[in-house]
Amino acid sequence: MFDASAPRKKIVEVRDLKMHFPIFAGVFRKRVGEVKAVDGVSFDIFEGETLGLVGESGCGKSTCGRAILRLYDITEGSVVIDGQEIGHIPQKKLRPLRPKMQMVFQDPQASLDPRMTVAAIIGEPLVEHTNLGRAARLERIYELMDAVGLNRNFANRYPHEFSGGQRQRIGIARALALNPKFIVCDEPIAALDVSIQAQVVNLLEELQKQLGLTYLFISHDLSMVRHIADRVAVMYLGKVVELASREDLYERPRHPYTEALLSAVPDPDPASAEKIERIILKGDVPSPSNPPQGCNFCTRCPRVMPICQHEEPEFREVTPGRFVACHLYNTDLQQEAPARTEAAS
Amino acid sequence: MLNYTIRRLLLAIPTLLFIALVIFLLLELAPGDPMANVPLTVPPEVKEKMRIALGLDQPTHIRFLKWLQQFFWVEPLHMIDALFGTQWGEGMQRIISWQSRSPVMDIIWQRMPQTLWVVGLSYVLGALIAVPVGVISAYRQYSFIDQLGTFISMIGFSVPTFFTGVLMIVIFSVWLGWFPSIYDTTLVVHDWETFVKQLKQMIMPVSVLALYNAAQISRFMRASMLDNLNQDYVRTARAKGLKEKTVVLVHVLRNSMIPVVTVIALGVPQVFGGAIITEQVFKVNGLGQLLITAIQANDLPMVQTLTFIFAILIVLFNLIADILYGVLDPRIRYD
Numbered sequence: 001m002f003d004a005s006a007p008r009k010k011i012v013e014v015r016d017l018k019m020h021f022p023i024f025a026g027v028f029r030k031r032v033g034e035v036k037a038v039d040g041v042s043f044d045i046f047e048g049e050t051l052g053l054v055g056e057s058g059c060g061k062s063t064c065g066r067a068i069l070r071l072y073d074i075t076e077g078s079v080v081i082d083g084q085e086i087g088h089i090p091q092k093k094l095r096p097l098r099p100k101m102q103m104v105f106q107d108p109q110a111s112l113d114p115r116m117t118v119a120a121i122i123g124e125p126l127v128e129h130t131n132l133g134r135a136a137r138l139e140r141i142y143e144l145m146d147a148v149g150l151n152r153n154f155a156n157r158y159p160h161e162f163s164g165g166q167r168q169r170i171g172i173a174r175a176l177a178l179n180p181k182f183i184v185c186d187e188p189i190a191a192l193d194v195s196i197q198a199q200v201v202n203l204l205e206e207l208q209k210q211l212g213l214t215y216l217f218i219s220h221d222l223s224m225v226r227h228i229a230d231r232v233a234v235m236y237l238g239k240v241v242e243l244a245s246r247e248d249l250y251e252r253p254r255h256p257y258t259e260a261l262l263s264a265v266p267d268p269d270p271a272s273a274e275k276i277e278r279i280i281l282k283g284d285v286p287s288p289s290n291p292p293q294g295c296n297f298c299t300r301c302p303r304v305m306p307i308c309q310h311e312e313p314e315f316r317e318v319t320p321g322r323f324v325a326c327h328l329y330n331t332d333l334q335q336e337a338p339a340r341t342e343a344a345s
Numbered sequence: 346m347l348n349y350t351i352r353r354l355l356l357a358i359p360t361l362l363f364i365a366l367v368i369f370l371l372l373e374l375a376p377g378d379p380m381a382n383v384p385l386t387v388p389p390e391v392k393e394k395m396r397i398a399l400g401l402d403q404p405t406h407i408r409f410l411k412w413l414q415q416f417f418w419v420e421p422l423h424m425i426d427a428l429f430g431t432q433w434g435e436g437m438q439r440i441i442s443w444q445s446r447s448p449v450m451d452i453i454w455q456r457m458p459q460t461l462w463v464v465g466l467s468y469v470l471g472a473l474i475a476v477p478v479g480v481i482s483a484y485r486q487y488s489f490i491d492q493l494g495t496f497i498s499m500i501g502f503s504v505p506t507f508f509t510g511v512l513m514i515v516i517f518s519v520w521l522g523w524f525p526s527i528y529d530t531t532l533v534v535h536d537w538e539t540f541v542k543q544l545k546q547m548i549m550p551v552s553v554l555a556l557y558n559a560a561q562i563s564r565f566m567r568a569s570m571l572d573n574l575n576q577d578y579v580r581t582a583r584a585k586g587l588k589e590k591t592v593v594l595v596h597v598l599r600n601s602m603i604p605v606v607t608v609i610a611l612g613v614p615q616v617f618g619g620a621i622i623t624e625q626v627f628k629v630n631g632l633g634q635l636l637i638t639a640i641q642a643n644d645l646p647m648v649q650t651l652t653f654i655f656a657i658l659i660v661l662f663n664l665i666a667d668i669l670y671g672v673l674d675p676r677i678r679y680d
Contacts, residue, residue: 066580069584091589094586095586095587096586097586099586102584103581103584105584106577107577110577110578111577111578111581113578113582113600114578114600114674114676115600115673115674115675124582125585128585128587128588128591129586158675158676160675160676171581178586
């Protein structure tokens with residue numbers, strides 16, 4: 001964790017990823033703008049680690065996860081997974097690469113075809129991508145069901161006959177069917193109740209240990225991310241504002257937004273909870289179709305500076321392995337800034 | 346499922362008896378005299394005797410019970426007799442048409458093939474056209490093909506068949522002279538030439554009705570597909586790395602067919618009911634035309650029997666649609 005800068009194998013490299021959704025309006029459905037759901041995101045994920053991706057609702061976390069797996073046709077940027085650039089290759093060529101990268105979805109009920117049995121759901125990727133015979137396939141399905149802790153007798157049941165936690169296990173088994181290297185977990189626990197959340201997270205951790213998986217764990221549950229992630233990226237309005245190892249981020253948040261976000265985590269101890277100063281942000285998140293000029297956070301930042309209003313902060317490495325997009329940590333700027341303001345006035 | 350079906354069938358009996366009573370009373374209350382077509386030169390006493398001969402002198406409830414007995418007991422016996430050569434129904438009074446004085450059921454059996462061929466074929470054809478049109482329209486929403494499909498289905502929906510039918514007659518029979526404007530029921534298909542002739546006379550009524558049916562079903566298909574295309578499980582299917590064809594035709598289509606199949610099943614009784622207007626336009630002497638002429642002639646037993654058969658079919662196909670729903674959608678269980 002501490003030697004994040006040491007050369008480890010990068011399994012995912014995302015560079016300047018942009019996902020803009022067009023807005024059509026009027027009688028002739030003219031394109032009048034776009035929702036910048038993900039607007040220039042860059043990060044790496046190393047083999048065998050879990051990168052947590054946190055942020056409030058609507059900040060583009062899920063879109064980012066889907067865009068990395070090319071479930072969307074991305075607007076700009078590059079995504080390299082396991083040494084292969086997949087950013088702009090056609091979906092047809094992408095299909096044979098799908099086994100390497102899989103996804104666990106948020107809503108375990110809706111993400112399973114209601115008319116397929118569990119065995120059919122888990123087995124379908126095997127039919128599509130392998131040449132296993134019927135018996136071998138069934139054997140593999142049972143193996144997967146064992147791995148995620150589902151009773152083998154349930155193979156011929158339909159998804160609606162399971163509880164939420166069991167359904168998510170089906171979703172995980174399905175994702176594991178083709179031995180993927182990289183799994184995007186898109187809020188896999190958000191739809192589950194707390195006791196089941198722990199089970200599913202523990203299952204994900206166990207599977208990671210056994211199979212050497214790499215996760216991108218998307219969540220808005222900061223405590224859960226602290227538990228499972230090795231490194232954490234914080235997103236705000238389509239951009240990653242801070243990326244650091246888990247300890248650094250939770251102990252010493254740098255970006256004002258991260259500070260505010262972390263101050264919202266409830267403390268179980270009432271004595272220490274009283275001492276925590278809650279940073280309450282004013283105003284609403286600006287619309288992603290019309291983000292503010294300069295820094296995206298400048299409209300709500302408690303430590304806003306004049307420069308934030310017109311210049312976008314660069315996402316830079318302030319200390320090894322720690323990236324922040326904020327003018328407060330721009331060392332060049334602190335020297336240059338006065339000169340610039342003079343010139344401006 | 347079996348218990349459910351049996352329960353529903355048992356429940357259907359009082360429903361149908363009530364429907365029969367309502368139809369009977371409605372016809373009873375309707376103005377009109379079955380003797381109205383008898384020439385004025387016939388003296389009133391003779392007319393009165395004819396009335397008695399038809400059983401019209403008896404009170405309403407007696408006539409209703411007699412009709413019930415004839416419909417549920419005598420007619421099935423005669424059908425069995427005709428099928429197996431037995432003589433159980435011999436000498437029993439059948440339901441007699443007041444127009445032709447021949448058994449109502451015999452006439453219905455004569456008319457059935459025309460209706461089934463023309464209306465039934467148009468229904469099958471309409472469904473076969475509608476499903477792919479709906480699928481493509483939804484998959485390429487707002488594309489040119491979708492706009493075209495939606496436009497044509499809007500036309501099929503909003504332009505009545507008595508207009509499209511007459512329009513087709515004007516274009517293809519009068520101006521171009523390709524197809525006959527009158528459907529010839531006496532034509533017997535025995536060689537290639539008569540087959541071509543039969544085909545020619547069927548094209549226009551079938552296509553008019555097929556357009557109408559396809560318009561309705563394709564709308565349902567499109568809406569249902571659109572609903573399912575945005576579901577999460579479709580994204581899951583794509584993430585699995587399935588072929589686009591598999592995603593659309595296996596996952597989306599199979600789930601979208603659930604409501605469409607039931608809509609198609611619910612429409613089947615209309616086929617037997619015949620397309621009253623279209624059959625009139627093209628002079629197809631099917632069931633729809635039979636009903637219209639019977640109403641015009643105040644032929645109450647015929648109207649009563651035909652309407653009641655339609656009621657049975659509607660109740661039956663409602664049940665079939667419900668059962669199909671249970672078969673197609675594993676989330677629905679009737680236990």
